[in-house]
Amino acid sequence: MDLMVKDKVALITGGGEGVGRLVALMLAEEGSDVALGDVDLSKAESVAAEVSALGREALAFKVDVTKWEEVNEMVRKTIDEFKRVDMLVHVPGRGERKSFISSEKADWDFSVNLNLYGVLNTVKAVVGQMVEQRSGSMAFVVSDAGRVGETNNIVYSAAKGGVIAFSKALAKELGRHNIRVNCVALSAMNTPAGLQFREGLAAMMGKETPEELNKKILSNYVIRRFGEPEDAANALCFLVSDRAAWITGQTLSVNGGYCMV
Ligand SMILES: NC(=O)c1ccc[n+]([C@@H]2O[C@H](COP(=O)([O-])OP(=O)(O)OC[C@H]3O[C@@H](n4cnc5c(N)ncnc54)[C@H](O)[C@@H]3O)[C@@H](O)[C@H]2O)c1
Numbered sequence: 001m002d003l004m005v006k007d008k009v010a011l012i013t014g015g016g017e018g019v020g021r022l023v024a025l026m027l028a029e030e031g032s033d034v035a036l037g038d039v040d041l042s043k044a045e046s047v048a049a050e051v052s053a054l055g056r057e058a059l060a061f062k063v064d065v066t067k068w069e070e071v072n073e074m075v076r077k078t079i080d081e082f083k084r085v086d087m088l089v090h091v092p093g094r095g096e097r098k099s100f101i102s103s104e105k106a107d108w109d110f111s112v113n114l115n116l117y118g119v120l121n122t123v124k125a126v127v128g129q130m131v132e133q134r135s136g137s138m139a140f141v142v143s144d145a146g147r148v149g150e151t152n153n154i155v156y157s158a159a160k161g162g163v164i165a166f167s168k169a170l171a172k173e174l175g176r177h178n179i180r181v182n183c184v185a186l187s188a189m190n191t192p193a194g195l196q197f198r199e200g201l202a203a204m205m206g207k208e209t210p211e212e213l214n215k216k217i218l219s220n221y222v223i224r225r226f227g228e229p230e231d232a233a234n235a236l237c238f239l240v241s242d243r244a245a246w247i248t249g250q251t252l253s254v255n256g257g258y259c260m261v
Pocket residue numbers: 013014015016017018019020037038039040043063064065066091092093094095114141142143144185186187188189190191192193194195197
């Protein structure tokens with residue numbers, strides 16, 4: 001299916017690997033130019049090279065989405081170069097792997113900064129351009145933790161739930177400007193960070209081998225496998241494309257049936 005994104009411009013935060021990388025490559029294959037921001041510049045540059053090899057323009061930025069100035073600089077340079085931003089896909093996020101009882105304020109600050117403020121910073125930097133264009137679409141990667149709550153991911157659940165509520169309210173504000181806002185809620189994924197997270201969780205719990213823990217986690221999934229970056233990227237690319245022109249303010253869980261809300 002043609003996504004109808006030819007000659008559009010996509011900005012992808014956390015585009016250096018996993019989900020963000022695949023979104024970049026899929027949109028480039030569909031004819032979009034791509035700006036990639038990642039805290040790891042070498043990863044963003046390597047994905048930019050892959051995009052260029054597909055015959056589309058690509059920019060790579062070193063950006064920490066929790067840093068207001070860096071995010072604004074990335075968006076300013078993207079607009080200088082590409083003159084517009086049609087699609088924003090915001091990926092970065094990280095769980096805590098800690099109970100609330102054992103958590104400290106520094107843990108909350110880290111989680112809220114990355115998982116909630118990261119989205120606010122990026123949207124604030126981009127939204128003026130989309131309003132000026134009178135068009136745009138955004139999709140934020142959240143987690144089912146933000147829909148149903150998860151142990152050892154308490155403040156993360158709060159922050160991701162905050163992004164879901166923010167996306168609905170923002171969709172209401174921006175609809176009149178022809179800008180759509182949606183979320184994709186993921187659960188246990190086979191991304192580099194997801195694999196690392198589960199290894200850390202097994203070590204923290206200390207009761208089971210990583211294989212035993214994986215088996216236990218998967219018993220909660222109707223489709224008994226972990227999510228692949230493609231699963232997430234397919235949904236994100238659809239939601240920011242014109243194929244989803246009448247979809248806004250929604251959260252789509254891409255989760256193998258882990259929870260159904
Ligand atoms: N991995 C999972 O199992 C899982 C489960 C549910 C939800 N999610 C959500 O999916 C999204 C993607 O998670 P992921 O596991 O692929 O890894 P991730 O978000 O940690 O990493 C993706 C990319 O983002 C970059 N990144 C990390 N912090 C950044 C920052 N502050 N600024 C800019 N770039 C940054 C990384 O370098 C990496 O290239 C996150 O929002 C996460 O909360 C993941």
